Amino acid sequence: xxxxPTGRLTxxxxxxxxxxxxxxxxxxxDYGLKKGYAWSVEYTDDPHPRNTYWEMFGxxxxxxxxxxxxxxxxxxxxxxxPNHYIRMMAFDSxxxxxxxxxxxxxxxxxxxxxxxxxxxxxKGRSMHYTVHSYATDTPEGERYGx
Amino acid sequence: xxxxxxxxxxSAQAAATPAPTAVADGGARTVNEVLAQSxxxxxxxxxxxxxxxxxxxxxxxxxxxxxLVIDKLRRNLGLEAQAPSLHMSFTGNPxxxxxxxxxxxAQILHRLGYVRKGHLVAVTRDDxxxxxxxxxxxxxxxxxxxxxxxxxxxxxxxxxxxxxxERDYGQEAIEILLQVMENQRDDLVVILAGYKDRMDTFFKSxxxxxxxxxxxxxxxxYAGDELLQIGERMLDGxxxxxxxxxxxxxxxxxxxxxxxxxxxxxRSVRNALDRARLRQASRLFADRDRALSxxxxxxxEVADLRASRVFAAAS
Numbered sequence: 001x002x003x004x005p006t007g008r009l010t011x012x013x014x015x016x017x018x019x020x021x022x023x024x025x026x027x028x029x030d031y032g033l034k035k036g037y038a039w040s041v042e043y044t045d046d047p048h049p050r051n052t053y054w055e056m057f058g059x060x061x062x063x064x065x066x067x068x069x070x071x072x073x074x075x076x077x078x079x080x081x082p083n084h085y086i087r088m089m090a091f092d093s094x095x096x097x098x099x100x101x102x103x104x105x106x107x108x109x110x111x112x113x114x115x116x117x118x119x120x121x122x123k124g125r126s127m128h129y130t131v132h133s134y135a136t137d138t139p140e141g142e143r144y145g146x
Numbered sequence: 147x148x149x150x151x152x153x154x155x156x157s158a159q160a161a162a163t164p165a166p167t168a169v170a171d172g173g174a175r176t177v178n179e180v181l182a183q184s185x186x187x188x189x190x191x192x193x194x195x196x197x198x199x200x201x202x203x204x205x206x207x208x209x210x211x212x213x214l215v216i217d218k219l220r221r222n223l224g225l226e227a228q229a230p231s232l233h234m235s236f237t238g239n240p241x242x243x244x245x246x247x248x249x250x251x252a253q254i255l256h257r258l259g260y261v262r263k264g265h266l267v268a269v270t271r272d273d274x275x276x277x278x279x280x281x282x283x284x285x286x287x288x289x290x291x292x293x294x295x296x297x298x299x300x301x302x303x304x305x306x307x308x309x310x311x312e313r314d315y316g317q318e319a320i321e322i323l324l325q326v327m328e329n330q331r332d333d334l335v336v337i338l339a340g341y342k343d344r345m346d347t348f349f350k351s352x353x354x355x356x357x358x359x360x361x362x363x364x365x366x367x368y369a370g371d372e373l374l375q376i377g378e379r380m381l382d383g384x385x386x387x388x389x390x391x392x393x394x395x396x397x398x399x400x401x402x403x404x405x406x407x408x409x410x411x412x413r414s415v416r417n418a419l420d421r422a423r424l425r426q427a428s429r430l431f432a433d434r435d436r437a438l439s440x441x442x443x444x445x446x447e448v449a450d451l452r453a454s455r456v457f458a459a460a461s
Contacts, residue, residue, distance in 0.1 A: 058284075064294070067295075068330065069291030069294035072291060
């Protein structure tokens with residue numbers, strides 16, 4: 001895997017960087033709040049890239065002024081799911097945007113087994129390729145030793 | 147496997163950038179330098195100018211400001227101290243300016259850098275307490291999240307605690323509040339407001355709350371001449387003025403009204419003036435062919451005040 005030498009999940013912003021510290025996360029959140037975004041916290045234990053909709057942790061937080069409120073929610077989520085992937089999402093409610101404008105992972109499992117490439121032989125010796133997360137070999141809730 | 151194998155140019159691993167706060171203040175050494183940087187003087191002067199009376203309240207706000215300024219100077223010299231607890235309770239009769247002062251408080255604390263954003267979230271029992279089991283905690287937490295970085299103003303806070311109903315959810319809201327007031331005093335300031343006697347019973351039955359509030363500010367009732375001053379300022383703000391002799395009549399009105407029950411200080415003054423405006427409007431309305439000048443439209447005459455039922459009751 002030349003594009004991702006660390007074997008870490010790379011989705012969303014900053015995912016090729018070392019993990020953000022809490023202070024850095026708070027700065028990002030403040031940036032979003034200044035732009036009028038509503039933050040929400042989501043978690044999952046299925047890291048497949050096509051797993052677009054993660055579980056929501058609480059409601060999206062509208063009308064906040066300071067990052068401390070969002071950090072409160074994030075820390076509560078970390079406490080509940082210490083070994084899950086957790087990401088922050090910023091929703092921009094501006095007319096004609098009305099979608100997620102920022103998204104980055106803020107918590108990952110201690111050990112990320114990564115993905116395997118699986119091949120399927122199709123008609124006429126053609127090959128179909130797909131990725132498969134080793135983590136999802138175990139049932140939901142039992143992955144990553146949680 | 148999880149530690150990144152690459153390094154980012156210019157980033158020292160592990161030594162995650164701590165926010166440089168102390169240096170950013172410009173290393174002020176004197177009180178005047180801090181005041182100049184924070185422009186808190188402007189807010190204090192405004193407070194002095196705009197608010198009539200309330201001497202003990204203003205004095206306490208000055209004390210708090212002084213403490214925060216000195217704290218800033220200490221920090222600049224590296225004398226670390228825990229941030230002082232600034233949760234407050236405002237007690238006083240209706241219409242003594244509790245909400246107005248709370249609004250100013252948020253500004254002052256923001257200028258002094260004690261709260262980061264300086265907005266005020268004003269709530270009552272309805273915003274904090276839920277209607278069924280499990281409803282209260284998320285509701286209270288949502289309000290607290292909104293207030294982070296600013297001031298949370300709980301009006302008529304004594305309603306939170308209802309001793310007559312042991313299954314009331316208010317207690318739950320109080321417990322969450324207490325926890326946040328204790329653990330996140332850097333993030334928000336809680337101001338409880340209410341009438342004196344009811345707040346006293348509230349604090350008596352919630353000693354935890356009382357002990358976590360460092361500043362108990364009592365708002366005194368206004369004296370007659372202060373009320374008159376307030377009334378004039380209100381009129382001025384609405385672009386009205388007293389006609390000849392009307393000021394004296396209004397003073398007389400206030401004297402009589404003070405003796406009646408349910409007097410709500412500045413709020414009663416506002417209501418009295420609103421009623422006088424009504425009477426002025428119908429007086430001008432009655433004379434349909436008259437050309438009205440700017441003066442006519444902005445003057446409250448003696449007759450507009452004399453028509454009040456307070457005078458009728460007195461005679």
